Amino acid sequence: MAAAFENYTQLKQTVAARQEEAERLHLLLKVTHILPWEADFPSSRFTYVGEEAANLLGYPLVGASSSRRSRAGDGQVSRIFKRA
Numbered sequence: 001m002a003a004a005f006e007n008y009t010q011l012k013q014t015v016a017a018r019q020e021e022a023e024r025l026h027l028l029l030k031v032t033h034i035l036p037w038e039a040d041f042p043s044s045r046f047t048y049v050g051e052e053a054a055n056l057l058g059y060p061l062v063g064a065s066s067s068r069r070s071r072a073g074d075g076q077v078s079r080i081f082k083r084a
Helices: 002-031 053-057
Strands: 037-040 045-049
Touching: none
Parallel strands: none
Antiparallel strands: 037 045
C-alpha cells in the first residue's frame, strides 16, 4: 500500500511539474512574440499556427480550438512560403 501511495505522489508531482513547464513556455512564446507553426508540406497546409498569429500577421484565427490553431482561410503554405 505504501508503494502505491509513493507512486501516486510521484505521479502528481510529475504532472504538476509538466503543467508548470507548459505554462512557462506559453508565457515565453507570448511575451517574446515568437510565432510557432507546423506545416504538412506534401499537402501544402498548415497544421498548427500559434495564437499570436492574429496579432503578428493580422490573420484572424478561424475554426481553431485552443489546442490546435490554424491560419485563417484555406491554410495553404504556398501563400506565405513561395516556392522557387
